[in-house]
Amino acid sequence: xxWLARVRRRVKLLLRRAxxxxxxxDEMRFHLEMEAEELxxxxxxxxxxxxxxxxxxxxxxxxxxxxxxxxGGRWMDDAAQDIRYALRVLRQSxxxxxxxxxxxxxxxxxxxxxxxxxxxxxxxxxxxTEPERLVDVSSVMQGRHTSVSPPDFLDWRSQSxxxxxxxxxxxxTTNLIGVGEPERLTQARVSxxxxxxxxxxxxLGRTFRSGEDEGSAPRVAxxxxxxxxxxxxxxPRIVGKTISLDGFATEIVGIAPASIRFPDGVDLWLTTxxxxxxxxxxxxxxxxxxVVGRLAPDxxxxxxxxxxxxxxxxxxxxxxxxxxxxxxxVVPLRENIVGDVRAxxxxxxxxxxxxxxxxxxxxxxxxxxxxxxxxxxIAVRTALGxxxxxxxxxxxxxxxxxxxxxxxxxxxxAFVLTRTLIGLSPGDLPRLDTVRVDVSVAxxxxxxxxxxxxxxxxxxxxxxxxSALHDRLRAGGRSGSGxxxxxxxxxxxxxxxxxxxxxxxxxxxxxxxxxxxxxxxxVDPGFRPGGVSTFTVSLSPVRYxxxxxxxxxxxxxxxxxxxxxxxxxxxxxxxxxxxxSGFGFTFEIRGRPVVSGPSEPRAQVRVATPDYFRVMGIPLxxxxxxxxxxxxxxxxxxxxxxxxARRYWPNEDPIGQVIxxxxxxxxxxxxxxxxxxxIVGDVRxFNLANGPTPHIYGPxxxxxxxxxxxxxxxxxxxxxxxxAARNVVRELDDELPIYDARTLDDxxxxxxxxxxxxxxxLAGFAALALxxxxxxxxxxxxxxxxxxxxxxxxxxxxxxxxxxVVAMVMRQGIVLVVTGTAIxxxxxxxxTRLLRGLLFSVTATDPLTFIAAPVLLxxxxVVACxxxxxxxxxxxxxxxxxxxx
Amino acid sequence: MAxxxxxxxxxxxxxxxxxxxxxxxxxxxxxxKRIRQLSSEVLQIGQGSLYPALYRLEDRDWITAEWxxxxxxxxxxxxxxxxxGRRQLSTETxxxxxxxxxxxxxxxxx
Numbered sequence: 001x002x003w004l005a006r007v008r009r010r011v012k013l014l015l016r017r018a019x020x021x022x023x024x025x026d027e028m029r030f031h032l033e034m035e036a037e038e039l040x041x042x043x044x045x046x047x048x049x050x051x052x053x054x055x056x057x058x059x060x061x062x063x064x065x066x067x068x069x070x071x072g073g074r075w076m077d078d079a080a081q082d083i084r085y086a087l088r089v090l091r092q093s094x095x096x097x098x099x100x101x102x103x104x105x106x107x108x109x110x111x112x113x114x115x116x117x118x119x120x121x122x123x124x125x126x127x128x129t130e131p132e133r134l135v136d137v138s139s140v141m142q143g144r145h146t147s148v149s150p151p152d153f154l155d156w157r158s159q160s161x162x163x164x165x166x167x168x169x170x171x172x173t174t175n176l177i178g179v180g181e182p183e184r185l186t187q188a189r190v191s192x193x194x195x196x197x198x199x200x201x202x203x204l205g206r207t208f209r210s211g212e213d214e215g216s217a218p219r220v221a222x223x224x225x226x227x228x229x230x231x232x233x234x235x236p237r238i239v240g241k242t243i244s245l246d247g248f249a250t251e252i253v254g255i256a257p258a259s260i261r262f263p264d265g266v267d268l269w270l271t272t273x274x275x276x277x278x279x280x281x282x283x284x285x286x287x288x289x290x291v292v293g294r295l296a297p298d299x300x301x302x303x304x305x306x307x308x309x310x311x312x313x314x315x316x317x318x319x320x321x322x323x324x325x326x327x328x329x330v331v332p333l334r335e336n337i338v339g340d341v342r343a344x345x346x347x348x349x350x351x352x353x354x355x356x357x358x359x360x361x362x363x364x365x366x367x368x369x370x371x372x373x374x375x376x377x378i379a380v381r382t383a384l385g386x387x388x389x390x391x392x393x394x395x396x397x398x399x400x401x402x403x404x405x406x407x408x409x410x411x412x413x414a415f416v417l418t419r420t421l422i423g424l425s426p427g428d429l430p431r432l433d434t435v436r437v438d439v440s441v442a443x444x445x446x447x448x449x450x451x452x453x454x455x456x457x458x459x460x461x462x463x464x465x466x467s468a469l470h471d472r473l474r475a476g477g478r479s480g481s482g483x484x485x486x487x488x489x490x491x492x493x494x495x496x497x498x499x500x501x502x503x504x505x506x507x508x509x510x511x512x513x514x515x516x517x518x519x520x521x522x523v524d525p526g527f528r529p530g531g532v533s534t535f536t537v538s539l540s541p542v543r544y545x546x547x548x549x550x551x552x553x554x555x556x557x558x559x560x561x562x563x564x565x566x567x568x569x570x571x572x573x574x575x576x577x578x579x580x581s582g583f584g585f586t587f588e589i590r591g592r593p594v595v596s597g598p599s600e601p602r603a604q605v606r607v608a609t610p611d612y613f614r615v616m617g618i619p620l621x622x623x624x625x626x627x628x629x630x631x632x633x634x635x636x637x638x639x640x641x642x643x644x645a646r647r648y649w650p651n652e653d654p655i656g657q658v659i660x661x662x663x664x665x666x667x668x669x670x671x672x673x674x675x676x677x678x679i680v681g682d683v684r685x686f687n688l689a690n691g692p693t694p695h696i697y698g699p700x701x702x703x704x705x706x707x708x709x710x711x712x713x714x715x716x717x718x719x720x721x722x723x724a725a726r727n728v729v730r731e732l733d734d735e736l737p738i739y740d741a742r743t744l745d746d747x748x749x750x751x752x753x754x755x756x757x758x759x760x761x762l763a764g765f766a767a768l769a770l771x772x773x774x775x776x777x778x779x780x781x782x783x784x785x786x787x788x789x790x791x792x793x794x795x796x797x798x799x800x801x802x803x804x805v806v807a808m809v810m811r812q813g814i815v816l817v818v819t820g821t822a823i824x825x826x827x828x829x830x831x832t833r834l835l836r837g838l839l840f841s842v843t844a845t846d847p848l849t850f851i852a853a854p855v856l857l858x859x860x861x862v863v864a865c866x867x868x869x870x871x872x873x874x875x876x877x878x879x880x881x882x883x884x885x
Numbered sequence: 886m887a888x889x890x891x892x893x894x895x896x897x898x899x900x901x902x903x904x905x906x907x908x909x910x911x912x913x914x915x916x917x918k919r920i921r922q923l924s925s926e927v928l929q930i931g932q933g934s935l936y937p938a939l940y941r942l943e944d945r946d947w948i949t950a951e952w953x954x955x956x957x958x959x960x961x962x963x964x965x966x967x968x969x970g971r972r973q974l975s976t977e978t979x980x981x982x983x984x985x986x987x988x989x990x991x992x993x994x995x
Contacts, residue, residue, distance in 0.1 A: 005946065023952075024936075027913060027962045030955075031932055034914040 010076065082397040089398060096370055097402065099775075100363045104406025104452060106768060107359030109413030112437070112445040114352045116418050117425075118345050119444075120435035121338055127259035129199025130294075135301070136336040137166070137291040137308065140327035142598050148291050150274050151284040152315065152323070156291070159311050162304035163293040167191035168272055170289040171263055173538055177244040177735045179231060184538060184739040185267040187221075187245070192271055195222075197294050198262065205239040205254030213271035219250040220271065225258035227267045245270075247542025261433060263290070264337075285322040285586070285662065292333060305330045321596045337430045344758050347834055351509065351765050354502045356452065358769050361502075362776045364456035365495045367399065369783050371460040392461040399457025400450065407449025411442060424760075426753035428580075459491065489787070492780050493816055499776045500820025500861070501827060503769040504853055508828035510766035511849035512835055512842055513759035519841030520752045525578060526683030526692065528617030529744030532711055533718040534576060535725060536740045539706040543733070550704035551632070553732065557710065558609060560728045566716030571612035572700055574709045576744075577683040578751040587661040587673065587696065589648065601648050603640070603694040604685050605663050605672060607703050613639075613680055615713045623655045623678030630699040636674030637699065643682045644694030654679065661696060664703075672703055687751055689840050711744070718743045755838055770857065774864040781813045782868040792872055793880025802873035809872045813865035814858070821854045828853075898930065898938050899947075900981055903966065903974040906948060910965035912955060913939060939964060947973050 013020055032050075039049035090097040125131050138145045139152065150168065157166045169190040176183045195207040202222060212220055221243070223232070232238045242249045250270065277283060295304060308328040316323045331339075371378075378391055386394075415437050422435055544550050554572050561570045575581045586600045595601070610626040612618075621642060630637055638659065645654045660673035673696075682692030714721045722741045729738050749756075785792070792805055832844040842849065905911065905919050916939075917930045942948045947970030955961040966974070 006944070009944070023962070026960065027936070028932070030912070030959060030961050031914040031917075033959070038918075 013076065079397070082394055083401060085394065086398040086401045090401065093370065096366060100366055100402050101405045101409060103359045103362050103772065103775075104403055104449065105409035105413055106772075107356040107452065108407050108410025108445055108449050109417055110352050110765065110768065111356050111448055112410060112414035112441060113417035113421055114345075114349055115444050116414065116437055116441045117421060117435050118349050119441060120433075121429070121431045122342055122345060124431075124434050126334055126337075127200075127257075131334065132332065133295045134198070134333040135163075135293050135295060135304070136331050136333050137293055138329050138331070139287055140329050141325065145329055147287040148289050149284050149287045149322075150272075150279045150289060151281060152287075153289060153291055154279060155315060156308070156311060156328075159314075160304075160307055162296055162299040162307045164296040165193050165197045166291060166293040167194040167197045168289045168291055169194060169263060170272070171266070173739070174245045174270075175247075175538055175540060175735070175737055176231070177247065177540070179243060182735050182737040183231070184737045185227065185245075186265050188263050188266040188269045189272045190269050194269070194292075195256075197292055198260070199294070200257060200260055202254035203257045204236055205252070207254060208269075208271055213273060215273050215275050217271065217273065219245075219248055219273075220253045221245070221250045222254040222256055222269045223252055224256050224261070224267050224269075228255045246538075247540040262292075264430060281319070284319055301330065301332070324596060325598050341429060341754075343834075343837055344754075347509075348758065348761055348765075350834075351506055351762055354506055355765050355768050355772075356448065358499050358502050358772045358776075360452045360456045361495045361499045362772050362779075363402070363452075364459045365492045365776055366779060367456060367460045368492050368495075369779065371395065395461040396454070396457045399461075400453040403449045403453025403457070406452075407446055410449065411437075411445045414441070414445060421761075424757065426757050427750070428754060429757075489784065492783070496773075496776050496780050496816050497820040497823065499769075499773045500817055500857065501824035503766070503773040504821055504824025504857060505828045505831055506762070506766040506769045507853035507857060508825070508849055509832055509835060510759070510763040511853055512832055512839055512844070512846060513755070513762050515842045515846065515849060516838060516840040517752055517756050517759045520688045520755065523684065523688040525688060525748055526618060526681055527577065527744075529748050531715065532615065532617075532713045532744040533721055534709060534711045534740070534742060534744060534747070535722060535738045536574075536707065536709045537729060537736050537738050539708065540735070541706060543735075544706060547632070547704045550706055550708075551701060554609070554700060554704060554708055556732055557708070557728065558611075560732070561710065561712060561725055564714075564721065564724045564728070567712055567714045567721060569611045569615040570710060570712040571609045571615045572708045572710055573606055573608040573612050574705055574707050575606065576709055576711070576747065577685050578687065578748055579740075580686075580751070582685060584693075585662040585672075587659050590658040590660070601694075603644050603661075603696045605661055605696050605698075607698045607700045607705065609700045612697075612711070615711050616683075618683060619681040621679045621681060623676075625678050625680065626697075626699040631701050634702070636702055637677045638674040639678040639680055639697045640676055641680055641682045641692070641695035641697075643692045644696065645679050647694055659696065672698055674698060674702075688748075709740075755840075758838060770860055773857070774860045777813060777817065777861050778864040778868065780816070781809060781865050782871075784812065785809055785868045785872045788872075789875055789880045792875045793877040796875060797877035797881065805875070806869045806873040809869040810862070810865050813861060813869075817858055817861040821857060825850060825854065896977070897981070898934060899942060900974070900977045901928070901930075902935075902938060902942060903947065903970055903977065906964055906966045907971065907974055910963045912961040912963050914961075916964070942970070946970075 036046070036049045040046055126134070128134060137148070137156065139148050140146070147170075148168070153166070153168050160166070167190060169188055171186060171188055173184050174187045176185050190208075190213075192208040192210050192213040195201065201207060203225070205222070207222065208220065211217060223238070228234055228238070238252055239254060240252065242251050244250070256269070272289075278286075295301065305328075308330055312323070312326060312328040316326060381391060382388075418435065418437050422432060425432060539550055539553065544553060558570050558572060561567060575583050582604060583606070584602055584604050586602050588594055589601065608626070610628060610630070613620060613625050623639070625639055626637070640654060640659075648654070649657070654676045655678070656676065658673070658675050660671050663672040664670045680695075680697070683695065684690070685693045685695070710725070712721055712725065726738055726741075729736055796802070796805060828850065829845050836844055901920055902916060905916050905923070908919070911919060913932075913935060917932070917935050920928050920930055939948070939950075943950055943964070946967060948964045949967055950962050950964050952960060953963045
């Protein structure tokens, strides 16, 4: 408790200085009076008494000073004094202070915003119990991770010892009916022990009980916190009630806590309810679920990996037609979720760190310039008794005050920037919900500000020396012509070179990324997205249980939509290209031996109505597409893509051949396939960067589905068409929500969204760096011109033309820029290698970018030098020579 | 006797102040007067030493201060010993005793 009283005293000292001083005065005066009184009683006359008392007392002020010293907290006094002085000085040079604070604020703001993203996405631990023991288990085929098949999952669960629990999950969608507007929700179907694996319990109600994931168990659901608040008003009584999902009555048994969002984007969890055909031995090749597990208490990752490799080997031997060459990957869950974005985010963090360095360099350079201008003031202070460390402390305090101000403004800026970043970021950036400006982020901003303040404050503080100041005072400023350059000017030039180098690196990186995005956008997706919009509906299995109902609905839907004004054509399919989804199977070609394992033919499999290719703008290359004649009872036909023809019929004509895919294998006699009647152009299915994938298309009429994606080509604007389509759907079925309504142009743009995000951010940093570098160059050149005014005046008086003066100044600037550029290009050549994962169609040392970046920088630098150069040319020799700098 | 103001070691002054206050709370002037009286005018503590010492002792929480009314009716700052200060007093007294004993032994050696 003692220290509390002490702290209170110190605070009082600091804040109520005047009161404390007055108290001391009162105390001393009292003493003085008592002293005088005593002397009076001893017989002295009053005036004499007072004089003697005063003498005894001796220089009041001196003792007060000693008294003050012993009060403790002297350093606080000094610091307060330093800060007050710093504020006064900074207020006097308003332009410098404003530029410095803004520059620092930009640096701190940008860095803090990126740090908040990095902290949330990469650093913050997952909100589960002991999250480091959670792993994602997936199958590996041909070196790539793929989903898992339910039979494999069950075998892993029964055979492995390394995991205390394993749970399966897969995402799908469901229609919520009967609670206001029907809505499509993202549902995660999970094993009954899913929440136990994660180690979380519900905030209301219960988690799933064992056995509830059997196919015959009653339907139960756990709502996410978001859905509960949004659709059910956070009403606790919803637990135990029943809702209608896809027409099935489902009981709500619990509400999950707000922090749980796994899998990403989930609205509610239901149980897997595998059908017998899902887990049959013949379904081992159908890989469509995810598996998450918790390591057993005595297990380690390496051991788990070994065990799973052994189990995979056993399964491959046991069922080679499905599992030959199929391995298992065990990856920590966090890695699985954020692994892809770790590298780009860290690169961005590094890039924005460069920006901060440039900002510090700029402010240091500005400070140096100011310090040089304040030489007289500092010399006077030195003469009055300030020692070198005291003055250095003063300068450092000024820097810290500046950086504190920059930090505060930067924090506000970071707040805005973080919001903007979250808004602009691609939808698939994981864990975005954890990104926010909180205490740790604010602490980062503060630490960064103070560190920068120390960094650039040290430069001017170290820079002057007492003896040099003496000389300067005496010399009266006659130096500063071409011969002796003060060290501060050289330091400033070095700083500019450093700035330019850093800016070049950023420009090169940004240029490479921008070219990559442009390259991607230039790739032909294989279809013509312009003017086409799309939406999807998911037919309830209750209302449309069979193929006939689905066929009828699709026909009615298309019929009405094609009659809408402005619509040129419409078709039904599912899983559009570049929509981040796939549906692939192996297939057999009649007349060829069946191949198993990695070299088995595989293709993306789709069904579509006859107008699909026309609406999408996919060219028909040979043969024919579907027609209305290809009905359910007609012979089965398919159309394949060019890539499929190229890969699997390299030397023969595929038309007329018959293929059978693995789709529908579990329903005897209903495997999807048919005679190839046509070849169409390729489309990029997964992303623009990879080559085309083989496709097999069949007529919708011969194999209808319950998930219909409608594409419409129209001359009216998309919003009108989609609104009209929504009405059409509602007329046909008022319990059917539409979702994923968008234009194909947007869909294509979204497919490059992540890369574009990084490219734009890096470009933003590069632009910032360029601007700062330009300001830095301008500052140095302008300062140099000002210092050399006399020399310039002499030159002009001696006959130099103005043009030559301008050229001289420009040359000085260009030399700096070229030096910095050379260093920067060397650095860029090394550092851009880090970007390799993000690049497309350009190499890490792309010549075009590496030429364009310096050209841009030199151009900006020339503009920055022009103004002071012209001012140099305009120097009046008579005035300049006579002036005493 | 010569003015021992400058000669008094800081710690000794602290000890004297603590002892004086152990006899009852006093204001600054009262402390210097009491020390003078108790030492028969030998020890005269100057204001320049007294107040720094008082503030130092207050900072260490060995004494506390409070404004009050002096017997003469004037406003004055009174100091008083804290519990910690009281403990410190006995420690310092003991140290002083040992110290002066040791000095005496050295001086008495022939």
